[in-house]
Amino acid sequence: MAQQPIITVNNLVKNYGDFAAVKGISFEVYEGEIFGLLGPNGAGKTTTLEIIETLRDKTSGNITVDGFNIETAADSIKQRIGVQLQAAGYYPNLNLTELIELFCGLYGVNISPVTMLEKVALTDKAKAKYKDLSGGQKQRFSIATTLINNPRIIFLDEPTTGLDPQARRNLWDLIRQIRDNGTTVVITTHYMDEAEELCDRVAFVDGGHIIGIDTPDHFIDELIAGGFKRRKEVKEANLEDVFIAKTGKEWREG
Numbered sequence: 608m609a610q611q612p613i614i615t616v617n618n619l620v621k622n623y624g625d626f627a628a629v630k631g632i633s634f635e636v637y638e639g640e641i642f643g644l645l646g647p648n649g650a651g652k653t654t655t656l657e658i659i660e661t662l663r664d665k666t667s668g669n670i671t672v673d674g675f676n677i678e679t680a681a682d683s684i685k686q687r688i689g690v691q692l693q694a695a696g697y698y699p700n701l702n703l704t705e706l707i708e709l710f711c712g713l714y715g716v717n718i719s720p721v722t723m724l725e726k727v728a729l730t731d732k733a734k735a736k737y738k739d740l741s742g743g744q745k746q747r748f749s750i751a752t753t754l755i756n757n758p759r760i761i762f763l764d765e766p767t768t769g770l771d772p773q774a775r776r777n778l779w780d781l782i783r784q785i786r787d788n789g790t791t792v793v794i795t796t797h798y799m800d801e802a803e804e805l806c807d808r809v810a811f812v813d814g815g816h817i818i819g820i821d822t823p824d825h826f827i828d829e830l831i832a833g834g835f836k837r838r839k840e841v842k843e844a845n846l847e848d849v850f851i852a853k854t855g856k857e858w859r860e861g
């Protein structure tokens with residue numbers, strides 16, 4: 608079956624004053640995939656995401672999200688997407704149930720907080736405050752908040768940074784589950800193992816340009832076909848596998 612684009616970015620340019628952060632990039636995100644934007648610090652990933660999310664103005668270029676043009680239908684786009692807020696966005700004195708109720712009010716939707724917390728395995732923290740959660744729990748909670756308006760697409764900017772190996776793997780499972788339930792996921796990450804494991808396709812961004820888009824498998828096969836060889840013989844496991852084998856796979860953060 609042909610892949611249906613749900614996001615189309617055409618020749619996007621973003622200048623901050625004299626500085627060109629995004630220099631004419633084009634790509635499509637397909638419906639139902641996990642799409643990764645990869646690249647070094649300052650490559651222009653967050654800028655690109657924020658423009659697609661309608662949070663930042665572009666300098667030029669065309670973008671459509673779920674059939675809506677960002678210039679003429681930003682409000683319709685906002686209704687169809689879920690964006691992870693930075694931690695500072697959460698009221699410190701509200702517990703998770705109250706925070707979800709607050710978000711439901713903002714979106715004008717009626718969903719039980721327990722249902723949302725169940726999706727991210729946080730029902731036992733329903734009465735806890737956000738600030739008292741572990742790093743992995745905070746990330747899961749913020750992913751739950753992206754799902755409240757039943758979005759077509761969610762955007763996750765480095766969702767596993769700072770998490771331990773179990774918490775990262777559990778978050779990968781959660782993100783796959785969200786994809787399997789029909790939500791398209793756009794993610795940025797600096798972890799290549801994460802991108803390889805999680806993303807259906809990735810785009811490499813460097814210096815404001817896209818320098819390649821493909822599946823992780825194709826990229827790797829292409830490199831090998833070009834004669835690339837790792838210097839060291841690769842073992843069948845790595846230190847992270849040892850860590851997981853010794854400490855288990857269960858949720859760690861209570």
Ligand SMILES: Nc1ncnc2c1ncn2[C@@H]1O[C@H](COP(=O)(O)OP(=O)(O)OP(=O)(O)O)[C@@H](O)[C@H]1O
Pocket residue numbers: 623626628646647648649650651652653654655
């Ligand atoms: N508001 C701003 N004003 C001026 N320059 C900015 C602004 N926001 C970002 N930049 C610059 O634009 C470039 C791209 O930044 P961006 O945050 O999009 O990169 P990134 O790929 O997300 O990087 P990282 O991986 O570090 O998050 C950087 O050189 C950054 O300093």
